[in-house]
Amino acid sequence: MxxxxxxxxxxxxxxxxxxxxxxxxxxxxxxxxxxxxxxxxxxxxxxxxxxxxxxxxxxxxxxxxxxxxxxxxxxxxxxxxxxxxxxxxxxxxxxxxxxxxxxxxxxxxxxxxxxxxxxxxxxxxxxxxxxxxxxxxxxxxxxxxxxxxxxxxxxxxxxxxxxxxxxxxxGIKSIADCKEHLSHVDGVMLGREVYQNPWILAQIDQELYQQPDSIPDSRHDVIEAFYDYVQRQLDQDVYLGYITRHILGLFHGQPGGRKFRRYLSENAHKPGADLDVLKAAVAQVARTAKLEEEV
The missing domain is CATH 3.20.20.70 (Aldolase class I)
Structure with missing residues (x-):
């Protein structure tokens, strides 16, 4: 607002x-x-x-x-x-x-x-x-x-x-919730759940609009597509933390998700924080996932 x-x-x-x-x-x-x-x-x-x-x-x-x-x-x-x-x-x-x-x-x-x-x-x-x-x-x-x-x-x-x-x-938290509400009303607005679990948006095109081709393959594809936008904002002197606070939950429930969130929370606010900070946070996820595969 x-x-x-x-x-x-x-x-x-x-x-x-x-x-x-x-x-x-x-x-x-x-x-x-x-x-x-x-x-x-x-x-x-x-x-x-x-x-x-x-x-x-x-x-x-x-x-x-x-x-x-x-x-x-x-x-x-x-x-x-x-x-x-x-x-x-x-x-x-x-x-x-x-x-x-x-x-x-x-x-x-x-x-x-x-x-x-x-x-x-x-x-x-x-x-x-x-x-x-x-x-x-x-x-x-x-x-x-x-x-x-x-x-x-x-x-x-x-x-x-x-x-x-x-x-x-x-209080709407799932696609199943959305479908139930849509049997009574015209639309559903998701608020905090999108902040906590942005990946829920990737399910909407397929589940509610039957458009599977628009779904990204992975969270990593989403974040890589996001890099150009982040750099454009940084070039306009936008503070990195203002951008990354909206994606802290992107890897919610995934291996390395907590490390991703913690790394950004601890480093995105620092003076001079740039795209490399976001890439380093993503690397935390990839590293954790690789270690779990090896166990």
Whole structure:
């Protein structure tokens, strides 16, 4: 998520620049001022983003104090005004990501009313984190796990709004989970599981889209294809640790996976860390696998 203030009053290029390799790409905005959101959505379209999403799910104190994130669920009319303003500014899709409720405002009737109000703007896609946010008393980290996930509530939304695209999010860890959810809703969003086990993405084309030819042969093929991107970013003075933190779990569950993660964690942040650091981490995996074969 990028706040509207960071884009309008900060370094726009730093916040919106990306590599063409990353397409298709969505930008998630945080804010509650319709004019500022419209301006940032317009800039996102100019930068080539394929979608802009409004964050109505983040529970942190910092964003609450600025009327950003999950607290906006208590203000459906304002969210609708924001979405309408954003849609009027661009031709790309504008979507919403939200919770199933907040604090004691967690009845299905209130959730239904929120979606109905926002949908009247013409917004078609709602990404729903299937747990409520507790804004008073729990930290953002605790909000990831403590409120229970209630998937049937999201299914009910799809039943009540068949014309909308309803995408479910929260605690989804496997392709089998995805298939089960897809029997009820239109889409599935994976979050933390992709960070912990990025290789799960390699299974999706075959298992969900029946496109086996797009699957890389191994994790090593993936990382080798990644090298050119890493070098391009390093050439633009991007810190190696900012890149490698997204792939720490690539060898999750594999021989040498822990060594790969530890090597990057200990060395990617050092001054002057370059592509050789990543290659050395990969070598740790290959060395471990070879030793296990010899045993």
């Amino acid at each position: 990028v706040t509207t203030g960071a884009i309008i009053h900060g370094d726009e290029e730093r916040h919106l620049k990306y590599d063409p390799f990353e397409h298709p790409l969505a930008l998630q905005l945080g804010g509650s001022d319709p004019k500022a959101l419209a301006e940032c959505t317009r800039r996102a379209e100019d930068w080539g983003y394929a979608e802009v999403n409004l964050n109505v799910g983040c529970p942190s104190d910092r964003v609450q104090n600025n009327m950003i994130g999950a607290c906006l669920m208590a203000h459906p009319e304002l969210v609708a005004e924001c979405i309408d303003s954003m849609q009027q500014a661009v031709n790309i899709p504008v979507t919403v990501k939200h919770r199933i409720g907040i604090d004691d405002r967690d009845s299905y009737e209130e959730l239904h009313g929120f979606v109905d109000t926002v949908a009247k703007t013409g917004c078609k896609t709602f990404i729903v984190h299937a747990r409520k946010a507790i804004l008073q008393g729990l930290s953002p980290k605790e909000n990831r796990d403590i409120p229970p996930l209630i998937y049937p509530t999201v299914y009910r939304l799809k039943d009540d709004f068949p014309e909308l695209e309803i995408i479910i999010n929260g």
